[in-house]
Amino acid sequence: MGTESEEQPHGAAVVADGFGLEGPRGWVFRKVFFRAEPGALVAIEGPSGSGRTCLLLALTGRMKATEGHAEVGGLPLPRKMAAVRRISALGQVPGVNELDPAFTVAEHLHERALLQHRFDGSVRALLRRPGTRAAEARARIEEAVAAAGLDLDALPKGGRTSVRDLERLEALRLSIALALIGRPRLLAVDDTDLKLSDAARAEVWTLLRSLTASGTTVLAVCSEAPEDALRITTVAGPAEETADPAVSETPGAPEAPGAPGAPETPETSDRPKATDPEDAAEAPRADTDTDAGTTASTTEEGAADALAETGRS
Template identity: 70%
Template sequence: MGSDDLTTRPSPEGAGLVVEGLGLKGPRGWAFRDVSFHAGAGSLVALEGPSGTGRTCLLLALTGRMRTKEGTAEIGGLPLPRRMAAVRRIAALGQVPGVSELDPSLTVAEHLRERALLQHRFDGSVRALLRRPGTRAAETRARIDEAVAAAGLDLAALPKGDRTSVRDLERLEALRLSIALALIGRPRLLGVDDTDLKLSDADRAEAWALLRAVADAGTTVLAVCSEAPADVLRITTVTAPAAADPDAKNTAGDDTEAAEDTEDTVGKSAEDSAEDTAEDDDTTEEGADDALAETGRA
C-alpha cells in the first residue's frame, strides 16, 4: 500500500522547541511575557503555575493557535508566528476547555470513529480515499487501536465498553480519551491543558506516567499543570512583580479572558488548516478567528 499505509507508518519524530523571549498581549495587557526555553524532540514539558497566569495561552501559542506579540519560537523548525498553520498541522490538542472539548452526549466509540474519519478526510492521500470500503475500515480500526493503546485507555474496563458516554467517564479516563483522539493524527507535538485538575494523587501519578510514555514514544508533550513532577522540564509564565512595562500589572491575566480578548489569536478547524499553503506567509491578524472557536478536531 505504500508509505502512506496507516497500519505501517512509523510514529513521527517529535518536534523540538526553541523559545526565546516569547510574549502574548491582548487589550487588557500581557497574558505572558519573556518565556524562554529549549526542549528536544520527544521531551515532556510542563507549563506550570497557578490558574490565571497565562499557561493556557502559552500552550495555544506554541501549538499555533494564538499569535504572539514579541520574541521568537521555532516548533519543529517552523518559525512562529509566521508558520502558524504549518505548526497546527504537526501539533494536536488533547483537552483544552473552551477550545477542544469532549462532547458529553457522545460515546467513546463515536468520538474515536469521528476523529479517525476526519483524519482520513483531511490528511489522507487521494489514493487512500479510493481504496475499497473494507480496506479503509480496517485502516481506521488500526489507527484507533494504536491511539487507544498509546493513551492507555482500557475500553473493556469502562462501564459500557466503548458505548460509554463521555458524561459517565471518570476524569482520568476522559483525559486518556482526549489524548487518544489527539494521537490518532500521529502529531509531532501534543498539548494538554489542566493535566492535574481535580485528580487524586494516584490518578495524577498515572496521568504523568501516561504523558511520559507518549513522550518516550517520540511525541513532544506540552502539559499545563498547577504542579509538575521534579523530573520533567518545568516552565512557568509567572514573572517578577516589579517590571518596567506599565502593562506588567496585567501580566497574570485570566487565561480564558486573555484568549477571548486577544485580537491576534488564531483558531482554525481541520478544514481550514487543510486549505492553508505550506508557506503560510500570508497569515494575517485581520483574518484570524477567536482561539476559542477552535474545535475538538484541532
C-alpha cells in the same frame, strides 16, 4: 515527502525566544525562553489564571504571539502557524475542543478517525476501497487507545459509554487518544492534574512519559510539575519589573538564551473560546540570542482582549 519524514525525528523540537502575547490592556505572557529537544516532556507550571493555556495554544499554532518568536519542528512562530497545527495536536481544552458529553467513547474515536482520514489523508488513500479504509481507521484507533492507556473493557458500557459517565482520568485518556489518532509530533495537554488524586496524577505523568519515550514531544499544563520535566513557570497577577522570569527549570537542560524572561500573565477564566487564527506572513522573526527587556504590567482584561483578538480568524 516520505524520505523527509523518515530522516526527521518523530518528536518536534520546541524553542521559545522572548515569546510573548499582548492584548490591548496588558500582557497574557511575556519573555518566555526555553529549548526542548524532540521527545521532551515540557511542563507549563503555574496557578490557574497565569497564562498557561494561552502559552500552550500559542506554541501549537492556535494563537498568534505578538513578541519574540518560537520554533516547533523548525517551523517559525507566528509566521508558520498553519504548518505547526499540522504537526501538533491538542488534548481536551475547555472552550476550544471539548468532548461532547452526549457522544459515546466509540463515537468520538470513530468520528476523529474519519476526520483524520478525510482531511489529512493522501489522494491515494481516499481512493482505496472502503473495506481497506475502515481497517486502517480501526488500526489507528486501536493504536491511539493503547498508547493513551484507555481500557475500553473497563468502562461501564465499554465503547458505548457516554462521555458524561466517564471519570476525570478516563476523559483525559480519551482526549489524549483522540489527539494521538493524528500521530502528531507535538502533543499538548491542558489541565493534566485538575481534580485528580495524587495517585491519578502519578498515572497521568507516567502516561505522558511513555509518550515521550516513543518519541512524541509533550507540552503539559499543570499546577505542579514533576522533577524530571522541563519546567516553564508562569505567574498570576500583575508583573513587576523585578519579578522572577518565566524560565526553564530541569536537570541538565540548556539555559535559555539571554537567561532572563519575564513572568507570564493571567488568562481570563483560564480558557480561550476559539482557535485557528490566520498565519501572519509579515511577522518578524527574532534572532535566537535576543536579550530580555523590561517586563510590563499585566491584567486579566489584557488576557481577555488578546484571546478575543487572536482566537478567531
